Amino acid sequence: MLERLPYLAAIALVGIGLAVLVDDEHLVKKVLGLNVFQTGIFLFFVTAAAREGGSAPNVAKAGPYANPLPQVLILTAIVVGVSVTAVALALLVRIHAEYGTLREDAVRAAIEEGRE
Amino acid sequence: MIDPALLVAVPLAGSALPAVASRLRPRTGWPLALGVLLVQSVLAVWVAAAALAGDPVRTQVAGIPAPFGIGLLVDALSAPFVVLIALAALAVLAYTRRGGPRSGAFYSLYLLLIGGLTGVCVTTDVFNLYVFLEISGLASYGMVAQADRGAAALAALKYLLVGTVGASLYLFGVGYAYVATGTLDMAALRAALPAASDPLALAALGLMVLGLSVKVALFPLHTWKPDAYEAAPPGVAALLAALASTVAAYALGRLLLAVFPGVAEAVVDAALLGLAAASIVAGSLLAYRSESVARLLAYSSLAQFGIVVVGFVVATPTAIAGSVVHLIGHAVMKAGSFLVVGLLARTHDVRTVAEYAGLARRSPYVSAGFAVLALGLIGIPPTVGFAGKFYIALGAIEAGSWTAAALVLASTLFGLVYLGRVLERMYVGEGDTHAGPTGAASPGMYAAVAVAVLATLALGGVGPLVEGWLAPVLDGLDAGLAMGVVP
Numbered sequence: 001m002l003e004r005l006p007y008l009a010a011i012a013l014v015g016i017g018l019a020v021l022v023d024d025e026h027l028v029k030k031v032l033g034l035n036v037f038q039t040g041i042f043l044f045f046v047t048a049a050a051r052e053g054g055s056a057p058n059v060a061k062a063g064p065y066a067n068p069l070p071q072v073l074i075l076t077a078i079v080v081g082v083s084v085t086a087v088a089l090a091l092l093v094r095i096h097a098e099y100g101t102l103r104e105d106a107v108r109a110a111i112e113e114g115r116e
Numbered sequence: 117m118i119d120p121a122l123l124v125a126v127p128l129a130g131s132a133l134p135a136v137a138s139r140l141r142p143r144t145g146w147p148l149a150l151g152v153l154l155v156q157s158v159l160a161v162w163v164a165a166a167a168l169a170g171d172p173v174r175t176q177v178a179g180i181p182a183p184f185g186i187g188l189l190v191d192a193l194s195a196p197f198v199v200l201i202a203l204a205a206l207a208v209l210a211y212t213r214r215g216g217p218r219s220g221a222f223y224s225l226y227l228l229l230i231g232g233l234t235g236v237c238v239t240t241d242v243f244n245l246y247v248f249l250e251i252s253g254l255a256s257y258g259m260v261a262q263a264d265r266g267a268a269a270l271a272a273l274k275y276l277l278v279g280t281v282g283a284s285l286y287l288f289g290v291g292y293a294y295v296a297t298g299t300l301d302m303a304a305l306r307a308a309l310p311a312a313s314d315p316l317a318l319a320a321l322g323l324m325v326l327g328l329s330v331k332v333a334l335f336p337l338h339t340w341k342p343d344a345y346e347a348a349p350p351g352v353a354a355l356l357a358a359l360a361s362t363v364a365a366y367a368l369g370r371l372l373l374a375v376f377p378g379v380a381e382a383v384v385d386a387a388l389l390g391l392a393a394a395s396i397v398a399g400s401l402l403a404y405r406s407e408s409v410a411r412l413l414a415y416s417s418l419a420q421f422g423i424v425v426v427g428f429v430v431a432t433p434t435a436i437a438g439s440v441v442h443l444i445g446h447a448v449m450k451a452g453s454f455l456v457v458g459l460l461a462r463t464h465d466v467r468t469v470a471e472y473a474g475l476a477r478r479s480p481y482v483s484a485g486f487a488v489l490a491l492g493l494i495g496i497p498p499t500v501g502f503a504g505k506f507y508i509a510l511g512a513i514e515a516g517s518w519t520a521a522a523l524v525l526a527s528t529l530f531g532l533v534y535l536g537r538v539l540e541r542m543y544v545g546e547g548d549t550h551a552g553p554t555g556a557a558s559p560g561m562y563a564a565v566a567v568a569v570l571a572t573l574a575l576g577g578v579g580p581l582v583e584g585w586l587a588p589v590l591d592g593l594d595a596g597l598a599m600g601v602v603p
Contacts, residue, residue, distance in 0.1 A: 045294075091273045094266070
């Protein structure tokens with residue numbers, strides 16, 4: 001059971017992140033929820049990379065070792081995640097400058113008002 | 117023989133130019149983007165012609181052999197999309213010279229989007245596909261936010277949140293596929309997946325299909341689309357309508373045909389057919405209830421992509437050819453329609469179905485063009501819209517899948533209702549016929565619309581040609597050969 005714990009943590013993070021993303025009206029919290037959601041997926045990859053009793057091809061030292069490929073993939077995915085967060089924060093700055101609030105319901109109300 | 121890696125490298129490397137150059141000298145973004153896209157179009161047509169005439173064109177990046185390295189492949193399935201991306205980008209670029217945002221940064225994003233989308237089409241590595249999906253996604257979020265109104269920023273943020281969840285779900289599926297098989301190469305996955313543990317393979321398939329369905333915007337995963345397309349500048353809406361969901365649907369089709377056959381087919385087919393049916397019915401209904409023409413067109417895309425998915429589910433050679441034709445045709449017709457919407461908003465200040473009343477008398481040529489595009493979207497011969505639907509329906513009947521055939525026919529009737537409503541307003545509605553034009557459009561804008569209208573008519577006969585191109589590739593896939601290996 002104990003070795004399954006990181007997988008459960010990964011799934012929990014995915015669920016928590018999605019719940020915050022869907023449920024919270026505050027746009028910054030939505031972006032944070034997205035980050036937590038992605039972190040859960042990253043954790044899944046890194047957990048799957050762990051190898052018990054593994055050995056490295058050219059290092060004699062005793063383990064523990066991990067499969068490097070998923071870790072490299074996640075390094076790339078983290079970079080992508082950081083870029084997405086940066087773009088999201090830039091959009092938030094613009095929304096705040098325009099409407100003076102970061103709550104989605106308030107922004108929508110302001111847009112509706114502008115339309116009429 | 118040229119290297120398919122150039123198809124991705126040219127626009128990605130070129131994307132640095134407009135942002136830098138326009139800081140040194142203003143207004144240099146557009147010509148630089150034009151130059152890069154011209155090179156890209158020549159390369160795309162060249163590679164596609166080679167791939168369609170003979171064997172598929174492939175390369176391994178940095179010479180690392182499969183399944184360890186990343187493979188790039190242009191075969192009969194991806195060649196039409198590579199050409200579509202390059203040519204649609206050129207046509208919409210003509211529109212944006214006067215109509216679009218004109219900053220250097222915008223044209224950098226434009227080229228980044230083209231590079232990312234082309235990458236999705238040519239890669240044979242599922243993780244590489246995720247990276248290109250995110251490159252094109254990031255570029256499109258930035259492009260939607262280029263509109264002046266504040267609503268565009270909120271629409272772009274919503275697009276970003278939903279789009280990133282979709283891409284991340286796809287990445288989650290890639291993780292399951294890797295855990296199940298230890299490889300990321302599409303051909304190697306195909307060989308290893310049937311022997312892999314069932315729950316892992318099914319989770320991989322489910323998550324990857326779910327993630328791409330968000331990007332395709334199948335109902336009920338479509339919520340980003342109408343807001344983004346309505347708020348974006350018209351040129352951006354046209355480009356995204358032509359390419360963003362189209363390329364995601366291509367990726368979905370490629371995975372279903374070349375990676376996952378043999379994994380829980382009955383369950384997946386039933387689920388996808390359900391998703392497609394929901395998209396067709398709900399998309400048509402939402403389109404019918406839309407006041408804004410841009411929203412109506414965005415909702416119509418849900419129904420159209422539902423039809424494409426039906427073709428991939430039926431998966432006979434005829435139906436697959438139909439899906440490819442319909443993807444290309446829909447891209448041309450929907451982009452053309454969004455360009456007309458942008459043009460009419462500029463010249464006559466009209467945006468809603470009610471405001472379109474009597475427009476045929478005020479702007480007869482543009483209205484006639486829109487009518488051709490709308491009839492194409494409904495699926496009236498001799499347009500390309502008819503060709504795609506006809507082949508999908510024919511394939512469904514051949515396969516004995518009556519539900520699928522009924523869905524395609526129903527979608528045509530629905531299309532007649534919601535697009536007929538716009539045409540009826542334009543041609544017989546009583547409107548303010550005396551109001552003069554409120555703004556001028558550039559020759560480039562008219563040219564882009566004309567290209568879309570002519571392509572809608574000219575591509576109507578392309579069905580048998582595409583079927584002939586695809587036959588060897590599909591035979592190879594059926595025989596269990598790796599992707600791009602022709603028997």
